[in-house]
Amino acid sequence: GPLTVGEIADRLHIRQPQVSKHLKVLNESQIVEVRPEANRRFYKLRPEPLREMDGWLKTFRSIWDDQFNQLEDYLREIQEDKSN
Structure with a gap:
């Protein structure tokens, strides 16, 4: 409150x-x-501006998620190459 x-x-x-x-x-x-x-x-x-900001950030979240997933895959490949 x-x-x-x-x-x-x-x-x-x-x-x-x-x-x-x-x-x-x-x-x-x-x-x-x-x-x-x-x-x-x-x-x-005031919740309205925060909701607007959250909506705007959602567009970037998907980009960040994709980038982090690619990084995770790349790091896993490097680790597997070192193990072999």
């Missing part, structure tokens, strides 16, 4: 100014949403 800067800092074991700096960037990128309440601000992740 939504957390304050202090709660986020406590969970991540980093100082509040660092958290605030990162949250500012995340808010400007619309990755988090902010809800002011009295003198505090509550931050919450």
Whole structure:
């Protein structure tokens, strides 16, 4: 659920100014949403941008999988050649 800067800092074991700096960037990128309440601000992740990013990364995952599979085959061949 939504957390304050202090709660986020406590969970991540980093100082509040660092958290605030990162949250500012995340808010400007619309990755988090902010809800002011009295003198505090509550931050919450927005799932939509993360889903979009995941969709974009899926195209690269298949390429990476193919490349790693080819590398694995190549390394296996080298190892078999050394064994013979």
